[in-house]
Amino acid sequence: MPKDGGIGASSKRREDIRFLTGTGKYTDDINIRGQAYVHFLRSDVAHAKINGIDTSAAAAMPGVVQIFTGADFEAVGGIPCGWEITDRHGKAMQEPKHPVLAHGKVRHVGDPIAAVVAESLEQARDAAEAIELDLEELPAVVNMKAALVEGATKVHDDLDNNLCYDWGFVEENKGAVDAAIKGAAHVTTLELVNNRLVANPMEPRVAVGEYDRADGQHTLHTTSQNPHVIRLLMGAFVLGIPEHKLRVVAPDVGGGFGTKIFHYAEEAFCTFAAKAVNRPVKWTSSRSEAFMSDAHGRDHVTKIELALDKDNNFVAVRTETLANMGAYLSTFASSVPTWLHGTLMAGNYKTPNVYVNVKAVFTNTVPVDAYRGAGRPEATYQLERVIDMAARELGVDPIALRRQNYITEFPYATPVAVEYDTGDYNATMDKLEEIADIKGFAARRKESEARGMMRGLGINNYIEACGIAPSNLVGQLGARAGLYDAATVRVNATGSISVMVGAHSHGQGHETAFPQVVAEMLGIDESMIDIVHGDTSKIPFGMGTYGSRSLAVCGSAMVRATEKIINKAKKIAAHLMEASEADIELKDGNFSVAGTDKSVAWGDVTLAAYVPHNYPLEDIEPGLEETAFYDPANFTYPAGAYACEVEVDPDTGKVTIARFAAADDFGNVINPMIVSGQVHGGIAQGIGQALLESCVYDEDGQLLSASYMDYTMPRADDLPFYSVDHSCQTPCTHNPLGVKGCGEAGAIGSPPSVINAVIDALNSGGHDVKHIDMPATPAKVWAAMQS
Amino acid sequence: MSKITMTVNGKAASGDVEGRTLLSSFLREDLFLTGTHIGCDTSQCGACVVHVNGVAVKSCTMLAAEADGAEISTIEGQAAPDGTLNTIQQAFQDHHGLQCGFCTPGMVMSAAALLKENPKPTEAEVRHYLEGNICRCTGYHNIVKAILAASGQEIPAIAAE
Ligand code: FES
Ligand code: FES
Numbered sequence: 001m002p003k004d005g006g007i008g009a010s011s012k013r014r015e016d017i018r019f020l021t022g023t024g025k026y027t028d029d030i031n032i033r034g035q036a037y038v039h040f041l042r043s044d045v046a047h048a049k050i051n052g053i054d055t056s057a058a059a060a061m062p063g064v065v066q067i068f069t070g071a072d073f074e075a076v077g078g079i080p081c082g083w084e085i086t087d088r089h090g091k092a093m094q095e096p097k098h099p100v101l102a103h104g105k106v107r108h109v110g111d112p113i114a115a116v117v118a119e120s121l122e123q124a125r126d127a128a129e130a131i132e133l134d135l136e137e138l139p140a141v142v143n144m145k146a147a148l149v150e151g152a153t154k155v156h157d158d159l160d161n162n163l164c165y166d167w168g169f170v171e172e173n174k175g176a177v178d179a180a181i182k183g184a185a186h187v188t189t190l191e192l193v194n195n196r197l198v199a200n201p202m203e204p205r206v207a208v209g210e211y212d213r214a215d216g217q218h219t220l221h222t223t224s225q226n227p228h229v230i231r232l233l234m235g236a237f238v239l240g241i242p243e244h245k246l247r248v249v250a251p252d253v254g255g256g257f258g259t260k261i262f263h264y265a266e267e268a269f270c271t272f273a274a275k276a277v278n279r280p281v282k283w284t285s286s287r288s289e290a291f292m293s294d295a296h297g298r299d300h301v302t303k304i305e306l307a308l309d310k311d312n313n314f315v316a317v318r319t320e321t322l323a324n325m326g327a328y329l330s331t332f333a334s335s336v337p338t339w340l341h342g343t344l345m346a347g348n349y350k351t352p353n354v355y356v357n358v359k360a361v362f363t364n365t366v367p368v369d370a371y372r373g374a375g376r377p378e379a380t381y382q383l384e385r386v387i388d389m390a391a392r393e394l395g396v397d398p399i400a401l402r403r404q405n406y407i408t409e410f411p412y413a414t415p416v417a418v419e420y421d422t423g424d425y426n427a428t429m430d431k432l433e434e435i436a437d438i439k440g441f442a443a444r445r446k447e448s449e450a451r452g453m454m455r456g457l458g459i460n461n462y463i464e465a466c467g468i469a470p471s472n473l474v475g476q477l478g479a480r481a482g483l484y485d486a487a488t489v490r491v492n493a494t495g496s497i498s499v500m501v502g503a504h505s506h507g508q509g510h511e512t513a514f515p516q517v518v519a520e521m522l523g524i525d526e527s528m529i530d531i532v533h534g535d536t537s538k539i540p541f542g543m544g545t546y547g548s549r550s551l552a553v554c555g556s557a558m559v560r561a562t563e564k565i566i567n568k569a570k571k572i573a574a575h576l577m578e579a580s581e582a583d584i585e586l587k588d589g590n591f592s593v594a595g596t597d598k599s600v601a602w603g604d605v606t607l608a609a610y611v612p613h614n615y616p617l618e619d620i621e622p623g624l625e626e627t628a629f630y631d632p633a634n635f636t637y638p639a640g641a642y643a644c645e646v647e648v649d650p651d652t653g654k655v656t657i658a659r660f661a662a663a664d665d666f667g668n669v670i671n672p673m674i675v676s677g678q679v680h681g682g683i684a685q686g687i688g689q690a691l692l693e694s695c696v697y698d699e700d701g702q703l704l705s706a707s708y709m710d711y712t713m714p715r716a717d718d719l720p721f722y723s724v725d726h727s728c729q730t731p732c733t734h735n736p737l738g739v740k741g742c743g744e745a746g747a748i749g750s751p752p753s754v755i756n757a758v759i760d761a762l763n764s765g766g767h768d769v770k771h772i773d774m775p776a777t778p779a780k781v782w783a784a785m786q787s
Numbered sequence: 788m789s790k791i792t793m794t795v796n797g798k799a800a801s802g803d804v805e806g807r808t809l810l811s812s813f814l815r816e817d818l819f820l821t822g823t824h825i826g827c828d829t830s831q832c833g834a835c836v837v838h839v840n841g842v843a844v845k846s847c848t849m850l851a852a853e854a855d856g857a858e859i860s861t862i863e864g865q866a867a868p869d870g871t872l873n874t875i876q877q878a879f880q881d882h883h884g885l886q887c888g889f890c891t892p893g894m895v896m897s898a899a900a901l902l903k904e905n906p907k908p909t910e911a912e913v914r915h916y917l918e919g920n921i922c923r924c925t926g927y928h929n930i931v932k933a934i935l936a937a938s939g940q941e942i943p944a945i946a947a948e
Pocket of ligand 1: 824825826827828829830831832833834835836845846847848
């Protein structure tokens with residue numbers, strides 16, 4: 001029986017009402033009396049020396065309030081990177097300065113050169129056109145291999161070269177891995193590209209800065225997944241504003257997918273300019289601007305080798321990856337190809353020897369950072385593609401080959417430094433075989449062939465490290481922040497509850513799912529509980545939402561705070577009933593004394609806490625409010641198995657997704673409806689990456705895919721209904737809810753199955769095609785068929 | 788600047804607009820109807836869909852001045868005055884047809900136009916009709932399901948979850 005409330009219920013989302021009636025409040029809906037508008041003049045070339053900026057004519061244009069250039073920001077800090085990587089030789093990564101407005105040079109198309117603040121947006125735009133720029137164009141470095149050649153043009157003149165770092169993991173194991181590959185019975189080698197993507201949340205970024213001269217208070221309203229992180233980075237590293245004088249508000253946010261984690265120059269600009277011009281300053285990104293200023297995702301070029309013994313056991317994996325950083329280091333850019341990628345290269349398999357090498361490279365392109373999955377999709381894609389290729393080379397069943405190599409005992413310490421706490425990969429594969437109807441594939445292929453189509457089946461596993469992250473561990477690995485989270489449970493006098501959480505909901509349904517947990521713990525109705533998020537002035541602290549961490553980390557903090565509430569409430573109840581605290585039981589919102597018929601209701605206890613007339617003031621403080629910080633002991637490890645069936649049109653090379661199935665193990669599930677929705681969205685993004693999406697630069701560093709005319713977003717008729725299941729549940733062993741996180745799985749797990757299916761279809765049609773790089777567009781597939 | 792008047796969600800509305808002012812900006816900035824969203828600058832995302840004289844229109848592709856005298860309806864006018872959601876809105880909530888909510892106003896307005904034209908669309912017809920509406924969150928699964936449900940039709944078994 002489905003539950004109608006609490007943990008495990010598909011409670012309908014309460015936030016939907018405002019979104020369905022047009023009463024949501026997104027950042028662009030905020031208009032503050034007296035606000036001015038900013039327009040950024042951005043570089044239209046990839047690389048140039050700035051010899052001069054003449055703003056005199058522009059400054060005289062109607063409505064112009066003030067024009068800013070890089071010189072205005074010389075006294076403030078640069079946009080910081082939050083993670084320092086140490087390379088294989090023990091050297092710290094090369095870390096260039098990232099100014100708020102370009103200074104001396106522009107380094108990518110879209111790099112902001114000047115900012116015009118004016119009475120209206122139109123006036124700001126008109127004036128920006130009147131700014132005279134003297135740019136001396138320089139050769140651009142776009143291709144990563146070319147960027148690393150001795151003597152290549154440098155993106156940053158003050159660095160040694162374009163190599164950010166050369167990372168080896170685990171460096172001490174390299175010799176053993178090399179030896180295992182040398183001695184293997186079979187080695188499959190695959191070179192592939194993980195295509196550059198643009199996250200494209202439907203709401204473009206917006207920033208509104210405010211300054212109050214009366215008390216020196218700055219406020220930034222911004223489209224962020226983590227307002228406290230923005231306050232920390234911008235306050236401490238860029239503008240030098242202490243936390244108590246800086247409030248960051250992220251109201252309703254229209255999707256993030258990683259790209260709204262990072263601290264951006266436009267946020268610092270609006271905060272800075274609001275004080276400088278003494279007016280609120282608003283910036284709203286256009287979509288074209290978003291393509292050249294939102295951090296991009298992926299963009300890895302990898303060679304992977306999988307070695308097997310004569311019985312097809314995996315004996316070693318070795319990879320070499322070039323990872324594009326773009327022109328500057330975005331907030332978490334350096335951690336994505338390293339710790340979020342290398343640590344997952346064991347996958348679901350007991351391969352004893354793994355070595356990962358990553359060279360991160362600066363190029364004259366938009367900075368690259370985390371996009372849904374961040375590092376883990378790249379790891380999954382290479383591993384699951386090379387396994388499929390090995391199965392094909394060896395003539396063995398790809399499911400059987402995987403099953404043979406699964407990790408089956410937990411906890412399991414991988415050779416790449418993580419310990420999986422629980423999992424059951426055979427169970428998710430069994431479930432997948434059932435929901436995908438793998439047995440029925442042969443008949444479906446026949447039916448497709450009868451219509452002249454080639455049909456392929458692709459399957460893969462995935463594992464991810466979520467619930468980011470244990471602070472002690474990530475501190476050792478170079479993180480410049482802790483990655484715990486916090487929650488305050490405020491019980492009001494009449495028993496209603498506000499929970500202030502550090503996680504931020506931008507589509508994930510926290511406002512519905514989080515109260516389900518508290519309601520279950522207290523035995524009261526969900527409707528008595530509200531979640532407050534997205535405002536540093538209302539919430540104690542929080543590291544925000546990304547890395548599928550909200551429930552696993554912030555939800556755990558909320559559980560801890562609720563436990564403290566229960567403890568205190570029991571003390572109060574014991575006093576009210578003149579009983580011993582040890583005998584008090586809480587059930588269905590009532591406190592009773594064990595073995596008696598005495599009880600007091602939730603509301604009686606909460607009222608007593610705030611109206612302490614008959615109250616043991618010497619023992620217990622009045623009020624009922626508790627805060628907890630929670631730092632996870634380990635990552636969580638969601639895992640699963642995915643299957644995709646495609647039809648390929650032999651005349652055009654067009655790939656159609658015929659069926660898609662996902663069997664995930666997320667541990668315990670709070671709201672199954674929301675979890676399925678997260679998987680659906682992730683799958684669509686993964687299919688988008690595999691078939692449609694690609695961010696393309698030409699050799700001069702011009703961004704060719706800078707609008708929805710050129711960048712193919714998945715649309716409703718590109719996609720089928722998906723069959724998703726999360727009934728295989730091995731609960732996480734180290735967080736109180738036993739949850740693992742579900743936000744990224746779909747995007748991590750789906751690209752390899754799509755490409756595996758395309759390869760299978762082509763081979764079934766007699767085309768000996770070993771690999772096609774994503775996106776598998778009709779042109780690429782057709783070309784592969786001709787070769 | 789020219790003066791325009793129109794009926795928006797059943798009420799008279801007027802304002803002074805520049806020739807270049809888009810209907811979407813007029814709705815958002817002059818009438819404070821911020822439920823109509825702007826997701827792109829090339830008329831492709833559909834977050835801005837409203838009905839002009841009963842026809843679904845991307846309000847970012849129409850000048851406010853062109854809508855002078857028109858009958859406009861927006862997402863704010865869809866629920867009953869007491870707040871009761873209409874059939875399509877309710878189906879979106881029941882079937883989790885929205886996540887971040889940014890594409891939602893356009894989706895609901897497009898769905899309304901579809902069901903007016905074609906009260907019992909097939910799954911393929913729904914998907915085809917939504918070509919001009921991009922959603923980045925839902926993978927469309929639950930949007931398509933919600934629209935089929937709003938049309939009073941059976942939902943295919945595969946879409947049950
Ligand atoms: S804003 Fe109108 S179609 Fe995108
Ligand atoms: S619900 Fe977020 S874009 Fe559709």
